[in-house]
Amino acid sequence: MTEMTDAPAKNPWLKRLPLIAIVAAALAGAFFLRDYLSFETLADHREALLAFRDANYLLTVLAFIAIYVVIVAFSLPGATVATLTGGFLFATFPGALFNVTAATIGACLIFQAARLGLGDKLSEKLEGSGGVVQKIKAGIDANQWEMLFLIRLVPAVPFFVANLVPAFVGVPLHRFAISTFLGIIPGAVVYTSVGAGLGEVFARGETPNLGIIFEPHILLPILGLCALAALPIVLKALRGKKGL
Structure with a gap:
């Protein structure tokens, strides 16, 4: 009886079910939800959304956060549109x-699913490997905070990649959550402010400038934050060379 009770718990596929569900939902969402979670959908329903917000503000906030969490947790298309919607409905x-808040919760959910499904085994394999792979793992372990902030601050790193990689190298949940919340603030404020100005964009019949984060007056301060995050890594490397 004991062996039968313990058997399901030892089944590796049970641990992988959340990750499999996320992958399946992401694939389905890419095919079926792309046309719905879009800027055009927001533009078409903007008046109804504003009316509902005015009549049910708290419910709108809770529903918005819940939908945003689902979008991030299941890697569905529309995260940028959701960020714009947050600005449109609630101002910067x-x-x-x-x-x-919603992005961090969703990121933590997919992080946990990835770590439960594959992260622990991959981390053990990396730890026991030799050569370059082991050195990379050791470098990440020695500079976890700095690396976590870097992958969040660099605009070129896809959000879902920044959610999965830490799970595969054994990053603790609290470090992941804190670095995610703080690290995505600059980009979130930029896109939320764009969303806050959507009323005028809609009135002109235009689309928002989603490339604004790469404009010099936005990108340079973010790159400055990246440099600050990378500075401790550089200093450690220089000290290590001097020690040799």
Whole structure:
């Protein structure tokens, strides 16, 4: 009886079910939800959304955060549109706070699913490997905070990649959550502020400038934050060379 009771718990596929569900939902969402979670959908329903918000503000906040969490947790298309919607409905503040909170919760869910499904085994394999792979793992372990902030601050790193990689190298949940919340604030504030100005964009019949984060007056301060995050890594490397 004991062996039969313990057997399901030892089944590796049970641990992988959440990750499999996320992958399946992401694939389904890419095919079926792409046309719905879009800027055009937001533009078409903007008046109804504003009316519902005015009549049910708290419910709108809770529903918005819940939908945003699902989008991030299942890697569905539309995360950028959701961020714009947060600004459109709630202004830059508290819209940015709602966006960052929802994105962090969703990121933690997919992080946990990835770590439960594959992360622990991959981390053990990396730890026991030799050569370059082991050195990379050791470098990440020695600079976890700095690396976590870097992958969040660099605009070129896809959000889902920044959610999965830490799970595969054994990053603790609390470090992941804190670095995610703080690290995505700059980008979230930029896109939330764009969303806050969508009323005028809609009135002109235009589309928002989603490439604004790569404009010099936005990108340079973010790169400055990246440099600050990377500075301790550089200093450690220089000290290590001097020690040799």
